[in-house]
Amino acid sequence: MGYLIPMPLRNDPIKRFTPEQKRVAAWIRELGLSHSFEAEFDSYWVDVYVPELNLAIELDGPYHFSSSDARRDEILGGKFGLEVWRFKNNQIVESFKPTFVNSILERAAQLENDGQT
Secondary structure, three states, X not given: OOOOOOOOOXXXXXXXXXXXXXXXXXXHHHOOXXXXXXXXXXXXXXXXXXXXXXXXXXXXXXXOOHHHHHHHHHHHHHHHOOEEEEEEHHHOOHHHHHHHHHHHHHXXXXXXXXXXX
């Protein structure tokens, strides 16, 4: 007689990360910072979270709605103290890397000057 082994239930579909998420994550790793994909803050998810900088990075495809995104960003900032950066997917190209990296370094310096790191 065989035994049935219960399988874990999965309510969410298996997430495949976008090329833009992977590219941003690689740039963050190159700076020696950690990150997580699809970090959860209550009922809100952020595309890429950088805990050392308390930074949420949102990469917007064609189906984002600016008014609801703005309200969501306010909640993430107010309730969780996150800095939210929002980029369009088509911005995340290799030529954008120096701008992105400089912004990350400026954020780290700002937090260090404020005594938060």
